[in-house]
Amino acid sequence: MFFWLFVLLSCRSQDASKEALQAVLQQLCTDPCAGTVTVFRDQSQQANKLLFTGDISRCSHTTDVYTDAKGKELLHVSDRPSTPEQQKAIQKQKKQLLQGVTKAERISCNKLHKTPKP
Numbered sequence: 001m002f003f004w005l006f007v008l009l010s011c012r013s014q015d016a017s018k019e020a021l022q023a024v025l026q027q028l029c030t031d032p033c034a035g036t037v038t039v040f041r042d043q044s045q046q047a048n049k050l051l052f053t054g055d056i057s058r059c060s061h062t063t064d065v066y067t068d069a070k071g072k073e074l075l076h077v078s079d080r081p082s083t084p085e086q087q088k089a090i091q092k093q094k095k096q097l098l099q100g101v102t103k104a105e106r107i108s109c110n111k112l113h114k115t116p117k118p
Contacts, residue, residue: 031109
């Protein structure tokens with residue numbers, strides 16, 4: 001009996017996690033420069049980090065924005081040129097940020113939101 005209760009609670013938790021992730025994806029993809037969102041998952045397959053990437057065909061200067069699974073911004077990476085020192089610092093931040101997670105899926109904002117291109 002306890003096993004089935006655990007399974008039931010796990011399924012409800014996963015459903016809630018999927019709904020929460022869907023809400024964050026919807027929010028990120030409302031950006032006028034929206035391109036894709038890459039989902040990074042932890043060892044328990046829970047969404048842990050997200051990478052929002054702008055669409056260069058929508059905006060001339062796009063940025064990459066890393067967030068947690070709730071949409072809180074963690075790292076903002078501009079596409080504008082930077083010094084080698086800045087690039088090394090950004091690479092170090094990315095490595096620390098993505099430690100313990102694996103790239104799982106890439107979601108197109110065009111498919112999530114039917115946004116017409118300008």
